[in-house]
Amino acid sequence: MMMRDDDEEEDQLHQTAVLEQVFGHFSSDDEEEADNHHIAAVLEQVFGNSSSDEEDSDSDNKNWECIKEVKGLCILRNFLSISQQTRLLSSINSENWFTQPSINQAMRFGYQNLPNWAIKLSNSIHHSISSSSSSLFPSNLLQRKPFFDQMITNFYQPGEGICPHVDLLRFEDGIAIVSLESSCVMDFSFEEESVPVLLNPGSLVFMFGDARYVWKHEINRKPGFQSWQGQLLDQSTRTSVTLRKLCSSPST
Ligand SMILES: O=C(O)CCC(=O)C(=O)O
Numbered sequence: 001m002m003m004r005d006d007d008e009e010e011d012q013l014h015q016t017a018v019l020e021q022v023f024g025h026f027s028s029d030d031e032e033e034a035d036n037h038h039i040a041a042v043l044e045q046v047f048g049n050s051s052s053d054e055e056d057s058d059s060d061n062k063n064w065e066c067i068k069e070v071k072g073l074c075i076l077r078n079f080l081s082i083s084q085q086t087r088l089l090s091s092i093n094s095e096n097w098f099t100q101p102s103i104n105q106a107m108r109f110g111y112q113n114l115p116n117w118a119i120k121l122s123n124s125i126h127h128s129i130s131s132s133s134s135s136l137f138p139s140n141l142l143q144r145k146p147f148f149d150q151m152i153t154n155f156y157q158p159g160e161g162i163c164p165h166v167d168l169l170r171f172e173d174g175i176a177i178v179s180l181e182s183s184c185v186m187d188f189s190f191e192e193e194s195v196p197v198l199l200n201p202g203s204l205v206f207m208f209g210d211a212r213y214v215w216k217h218e219i220n221r222k223p224g225f226q227s228w229q230g231q232l233l234d235q236s237t238r239t240s241v242t243l244r245k246l247c248s249s250p251s252t
């Protein structure tokens, strides 16, 4: 969080006063234990929950990696911390979308129909993209409102993936995919060329231009196909959230 200097100074004074108040009067063991709880509570109040806050700190200095062979394909590997991944997964699970084995995909159309957690995710993706250094991304994409208004959550069992495809033209340029649980390799292909990209849990993929319109993407999780740097990847369940923007006048 950014703070003005004078706010910061005032805040430090406040913290000192609180710490003095907390640490100033240890006596017996019982009292000490009670105090420890109190200290933890006050520290949390003053500094926030440090274990998660440290990890969840702002995304400005996280680094985008752009895949040079596939123009318009960028990935932010540390988009979500472990605790953020856990929270997102539990929000998805509380939708109860995937309680029957036959259902492995949930879609929502229209900004007002997105779950709250998807709106927060969309805001956070927008922030990560717009705070990236220099001109990695086309500026017209960043200015559209809402940034995303369509969501697909896919739930994959081991062995399940997605066939090669280009996303439908009814969606605008600029598509985001957030990966959770099992790592997987997504293959981008164009004519004879194929480029494997590792999608680690917590990563954010953003595709635009050629990566979105020209290259197909595919995940083949059939036994034997998921290998990265010569090593077969462990396959457990995988969840992904894809966010897109519907075109205002739909194409076919
Ligand atoms: O699950 C993924 O990572 C990709 C999903 C996808 O490509 C799509 O829904 O169009």
Ligand SMILES: [Fe+2]
Binding pocket: 165, 166, 167, 217
């Ligand atoms: Fe897709």
